[in-house]
Amino acid sequence: MRKLIQLKLSAEEYNNETFLKRQISKVSNIDLSFLSFKIMKESLDCRKVPLYNLSVVCSNNNDLPNNKPLPFLDVRNSSEILVVGAGPCGLTAALRLIQKGLKPIIIERGKPVEERKQDIALICRNQDVNTESNFCFGEGGAGAFSDGKLYTRSNKKGNIDDVLSLLVHFGADEKILRQTHAHIGTDKLSSILKNIRQTIINCGGEYLFETKVEDLILKDNTVIGVKTSEGEEIFAHKTILATGHSARDIYQLFYDNNWEIQSKPFAVGVRVEHPQELINQIQYHSANYSPLLPPATYSLTFNNGNRGVFSFCMCPGGIVVPAMDYQGMMSVNGMSNSSRSGEKANSAIVVSVTEEDAARYHSYGALSLMKLQQEWEEKLYINKQIAPAQRISDFLQKRTSSTLCSSSYMPGLMSVNLSNELPDFISENLALGFKSFDRKMKGFITEEALLIGLESRTSSPVRIPRKADLQHTQLKNLYPCGEGAGYAGGITSSALDGINTADKIASELGV
Template identity: 40%
Template sequence: MIRISQMKLPVGHTREQLEKKIAKILKNPGCSFSYEIKKQSLDCRHKNDKIFVYTVDVKIRDEQKIARKVNNNNVMVTKEKVYQFPTPGDIPLLHLPVIIGSGPAGIFCGWYLARAGYRPLILERGEEADKRQKTVENFWKNGVLDPDSNVQFGEGGAGTFSDGKLNTLVKDPYGRNHEVLKRFVEAGAPNEILYQQKPHLGTDVLIGIVQKMRQDIEDMGGHFRFRSKVTDLHFTNGSLTEIEINGQEKIPAQVCVLAVGHSARDTFEMLHRRGVFMEPKSFAVGLRIEHPQSMINEDLYGEAENELLGAASYKVTHKCANGRGVYSFCMCPGGYVVNASSEPGKLAVNGMSYQARDSRNANSAMIVTVSPEDFPEKGPLGGVSFQRELERKAWELGEGKIPVQLFGDFCKNQPSVSLEEITPCMKGEYTLANVRSILPETVGNSIEEGVHSFGKRISGFDRNDALLSGVESRTSSPVRIVRDSDLLSNIEGIYPCGEGAGYAGGITSAAMDGIKIAEAISKKYRNF
């Protein structure tokens, strides 16, 4: 096929114009062709002349001859790389492989193992996606927290209640990234995610997708058990032998995938007691910031609204005078700040968008990197203690409600007593407070400096009535469960996987790591 890159068209172009552009670049070859869009990105540097930039693959006769005739550095002959799942290994599996967790890592590991005939058993402490949605909405409305089924736990994982971003910076020579996007499309996602520069799936779409993938896994011989919390693991001579569920039932196991998610603190504690090697990991903490979406659109697009482009997004970073990095994270255009708590007496926030991204506010996390040197306790679980202390302060400050502060008051380190032009778009109750009092001094100072710096790049970003809420403490896992070159922990049969194990950061990278673990299991063990 022929790959054409750097192909530019106005934002409002038609399909016919795209096809004419391809023909023109190929110097009107005079024969029919088909094409597939591989990448679409938006160039807004000239706000009065916004353009889409495409990479397309064209299938056509005599491709070598046409490419030589065109003689253009942006036109080349290429071969399509086809993803290959490994053939089964030689070691017999005596028991079904067990996957702990049904977030992206667990679901994708399960899907590929099921397709290869391994009939995996997926254990999930929370509820099925539709039941979980009702439980979460009841929490937001009435404050009734279910510690095992909430924004963090349940079918689909923490990413289900997020902006659903699907872009990743993970290098992908094996084609796993495209596999993830293909699986999503086959489960009901729009085809555009295959090529958009910043693809996303809103919470309303993700819920249906994870249910469809569960059905696929079950149709291929896999099994799911919900409300099945893994409370212990049993080893003999350094190898896994049993898994304990809900503190009472024990099942035999030879292979176990730890796709537990970044908030499975009780599981981390259990693994630490059992001698599974772990180490503390740097992550980031901070607050959510809200602005009018129309303000972000105006700055980035040059207009308050553009139906063709949707809600604008941003990404900003700053190196502070104190040496800390502060940056935006999980930016949610047209989104909501949500109460993402999972433990009683502790409060954490996150950002979420629906597919339409049509709320009046944009929000993102303003976060600052912290390292094991900042943690109050040493050892593998020091970061967990650090998170819990911040969340305890946030819960106490808001008495269970999300504490909110205007940026102008944040800079003065004083409680806010009234809102101005911006009103919160939130899931869960909120109350005005001095959010800065939650944070370590160095984190608060870094956020103040960072927001002022971002105001020089995005007009109005540091306006006094921008809303800050907190605490954003679950940006990534505070631990890394150590694994070797075969992707095994120090216990034979235990495969740490995904974001909770410290090997991913977001939906797509977690799903890719799930595929990677499925490959490792297949290379070693025979299927049933």
């Protein structure tokens, strides 16, 4: 017999296994000697004294639910589907194709994750950026060297457990299945990616690394294959396009060929970095918070009329990273390891940007916002990966910081008056946002907090539109999906979009 119970526990109670078992036995009324249980949902409520809210399934006959993914089939002799891009979207699409008995051929411009790691280390040491192997491009896509946060608001797009159980199957901690704010961490993501690759290859799928798709091959408005940077033509019945939002060349390809694309609002701002200890004290309402609590997070929003200012991709105990994909531009992001044990907390704080802001690029039509994004990234460039930075207190006073506080950003910082360098509407709205955030989190504005620019790759500035059957509105047998198509934002929603796309293809092919 199964029972579902709810518990509210302090960090000490939650981390005491004996207490936890006894409490579950007491509330479920199942004797300890027969009790088996599984925590289904776990969230931390920090509105007052921090408390864990747990939903627990209990059983007296070991009859507990389990989330095993569907089996992976041998697809050596199956119909071939091209998957362009090995980010979260392309990889989950490939895995689901295999589960449905179809053979994915993955075409990825970047390198396998082991080799990519070396290029990323060079970028962090302020060496030259490899345009095909960096924080944006390579196996695992933009999700590989990230915080690995797995929460999404896209619950309606599908079953998030499908994504999480795949990750667990390939090596992620089972806890992610229950945590409202689950994350994996960069240190764990590489081995998960290697396990995924091994399964795809063992099942008969193919991986083509360091192969960039440069054109689509059409026959009467139907995509029948792709042309690669090597001049090779690869044909298949259907093509999944999961190239992410940094593949500007793909947007340009659509634009140059008059294939339908649309501009899409996005957001731009800065990374703010605080001491993690300060964020813990603010969020846990005390300097004497339990050492068993995880590094605290926050999520903040402010509206100035139609203009939104919001925190995004908050990385507790993480580092700020140089996320540019070519030399001559500035773009930062955040990542962390699974332990999130770094001394700093960082988060993007960004301002919404709409088509009206890109009036001077209107002649570029659907690319107008992308052109604006590129202009700002290039304007903030200093030298290699050196990033412009300013104390938040100085930013509000519109003065250059005479000294900068310590930072996790490895390539190096230069003191710059960001309020002059950013477009006025971004600076002004950031300032309003910071003041509002300081009212919600007393101490958010402090000498110890650093702003680092530019946070520009928050979401896609272009949409590649598709119909209800997920095919491009104009090009048949082409399935634009994931963040680059403008239908997802973040690891989990992009991965879900990949699964949905593969399901659609499978049902159309009747498998």
